[in-house]
Amino acid sequence: MEKFKFIDLFAGIGGFHVAMEKLGGECVFASEINKFSIATYQENYGMDAGFDICQVAEEEIPAHDVLCGGFPCQAFSKAGKQAGFVDTRGTLFFEIERILKFHRPKYIVLENVRNLVSHDGGNTWRVISAKLKELGYLITESPIIMSPHQLGIPQLRERVYILGILKEHTLLDTLIIDIPTPVKHKTNAKKMLDGKGGDEYRISDYEEMVLDAWDDFMQGIDKKVIGFPVWSEEFRATYDYSKLPLWKQGFIAKNRELYQRNKPFLDGWFKKHDNLEKFVPTHTKFEWQAGDSIKSLWEGIIQFRPSGIRVKRPTEFPALVAMVHIPIIGWEKRRLTPREAANLQSFPKNFKINSNPQQAYKQFGNSVNVEVVKFLADQLFQLGKNT
Structure with a gap:
C-alpha cells in the first residue's frame, strides 16, 4: 500500500x-x-x-x-x-x-x-x-x-x-x-533470549527449593505424562469428597490414585521435603504441560500461577499477559527480561523500554x-x- x-x-x-x-x-x-x-x-x-x-x-x-x-x-x-x-x-x-x-x-x-x-x-x-x-x-x-x-x-x-x-x-x-496453519511446538523459545538476564532476574532461593522438590517428584513417579493438576495435599487425605462438584471429584480421585500407585516413593518424597507444609498454598499444586518432550522441570519454561506451578515445553513461551506471571527459563533459573518480552511481541531492537520492569512487563503483556x-x-x- x-x-x-x-x-x-x-x-x-x-x-x-x-x-x-x-x-x-x-x-x-x-x-x-x-x-x-x-x-x-x-x-x-x-x-x-x-x-x-x-x-x-x-x-x-x-x-x-x-x-x-x-x-x-x-x-x-x-x-x-x-x-x-x-x-x-x-x-x-x-x-x-x-x-x-x-x-x-x-x-x-x-x-x-x-x-x-x-x-x-x-x-x-x-x-x-x-x-x-x-x-x-x-x-x-x-x-x-x-x-x-x-x-x-x-x-x-x-x-x-x-x-x-x-x-x-x-x-x-x-x-x-x-x-x-497452527502447528504447536515447532518453534524454539531459545531464539528469543538475549543472554543478558543478570542476578536481578534470577529466581529466589525459596523458588529454587520449591522447584527442586517438584523436579524430584517428576523424577520419581511412575508416569511422566500427567493429564491433570497435581494437588499434593490430596495424596494422603481421607475425607469424603462425594458431595463436591464432579470436576473436583475427578481431580481428587486421580491424585489419590497417583499416590497409592507411588506410595513408597511419595512417602519418602514428603519426608525428604518436609518443608512442603511451609510452601505458599498454591505452590503445593503442580501442572506438567510438557508431555514427554523433556525429562526435567529445569529443561522447561515455568510459571508460578494462582492455579499452581506450571511447566511447559521449551519450544514456545506462554502468552504474555498484563497480570504479571513472568515466565521462568528453567535451564537458566531466571525470569524473562523485559527486552526478551519485547522480542516475543516483535518490537524492534531500538524500542525504548519503560525503565520500571513491572510496568514494562505489563505493557508488553497488554500489547x-x-x-x-x-x-x-x-x-x-x-x-x-x-x-
Missing part, C-alpha cells in the same frame, strides 16, 4: 504504530489513558497519546485511512466478569463505532482476546459484526484467530483480529484472509504482537487494491 495515515486507539505502547509504520503508515492521532504507557509512547514516537477517547469529539480527530485499535477486553476476557454487551452503548467499542461513522476510513484493524468469539454464546461477535456491516464495512464472516507461533515466533498467544474494508473501496463480495498485525494488515491492504 502507498503512504497512508492511521490512528492508534487504546494505543498502549504502540504495537499497531510499529506495524503500520513498517507498511508505510503515518500516525496522525493516538489515544491512551495509562500514564506509564503514555510516557513510553512519547519516548518512542515523539507523540502525545494522552487523550481519553471518550472525551474526544470525532471531528477533532484528523482524517485517516486506517483505524487501528486493541479495544479493552475486560468485558470479554475469561479473567474478567465477561459482562460483554447487548448493544455497543456504554462500551468502548462504541467509541470506535462513532469515529468510523464520522470519518469512514478505508480500513479497520482491531484486536481483542480469544474469548470474544465465544462470549455470550457468540452474541458479542454478532453485535460487533452487525454494527460494522451497518457502517458499510466488508469484514470476514468469522473473526480471525491467530497466534505469533503461526509465524515462527515462539509465543502461544491466540487473539481475535477484526479486519474490514469500506465497501465503496472494493469490488470484493467476501473478505478472505489467509493465515498459516498486540507487531508481526501478527503487520502480516494481517498487509493482506488487507492488498485486497483493498481490488477497486
Whole structure:
C-alpha cells in the first residue's frame, strides 16, 4: 500500500504504530489513558497519546485511512466478569463505532482476546459484526484467530483480529484472509533470549527449593505424562469428597490414585521435603504441560500461577499477559527480561523500554504482537487494491 495515515486507539505502547509504520503508515492521532504507557509512547514516537477517547469529539480527530485499535477486553476476557454487551452503548467499542461513522476510513484493524468469539454464546461477535456491516464495512464472516507461533515466533498467544474494508473501496463480495496453519511446538523459545538476564532476574532461593522438590517428584513417579493438576495435599487425605462438584471429584480421585500407585516413593518424597507444609498454598499444586518432550522441570519454561506451578515445553513461551506471571527459563533459573518480552511481541531492537520492569512487563503483556498485525494488515491492504 502507498503512504497512508492511521490512528492508534487504546494505543498502549504502540504495537499497531510499529506495524503500520513498517507498511508505510503515518500516525496522525493516538489515544491512551495509562500514564506509564503514555510516557513510553512519547519516548518512542515523539507523540502525545494522552487523550481519553471518550472525551474526544470525532471531528477533532484528523482524517485517516486506517483505524487501528486493541479495544479493552475486560468485558470479554475469561479473567474478567465477561459482562460483554447487548448493544455497543456504554462500551468502548462504541467509541470506535462513532469515529468510523464520522470519518469512514478505508480500513479497520482491531484486536481483542480469544474469548470474544465465544462470549455470550457468540452474541458479542454478532453485535460487533452487525454494527460494522451497518457502517458499510466488508469484514470476514468469522473473526480471525491467530497466534505469533503461526509465524515462527515462539509465543502461544491466540487473539481475535477484526479486519474490514469500506465497501465503496472494493469490488470484493467476501473478505478472505489467509493465515498459516497452527502447528504447536515447532518453534524454539531459545531464539528469543538475549543472554543478558543478570542476578536481578534470577529466581529466589525459596523458588529454587520449591522447584527442586517438584523436579524430584517428576523424577520419581511412575508416569511422566500427567493429564491433570497435581494437588499434593490430596495424596494422603481421607475425607469424603462425594458431595463436591464432579470436576473436583475427578481431580481428587486421580491424585489419590497417583499416590497409592507411588506410595513408597511419595512417602519418602514428603519426608525428604518436609518443608512442603511451609510452601505458599498454591505452590503445593503442580501442572506438567510438557508431555514427554523433556525429562526435567529445569529443561522447561515455568510459571508460578494462582492455579499452581506450571511447566511447559521449551519450544514456545506462554502468552504474555498484563497480570504479571513472568515466565521462568528453567535451564537458566531466571525470569524473562523485559527486552526478551519485547522480542516475543516483535518490537524492534531500538524500542525504548519503560525503565520500571513491572510496568514494562505489563505493557508488553497488554500489547498486540507487531508481526501478527503487520502480516494481517498487509493482506488487507492488498485486497483493498481490488477497486
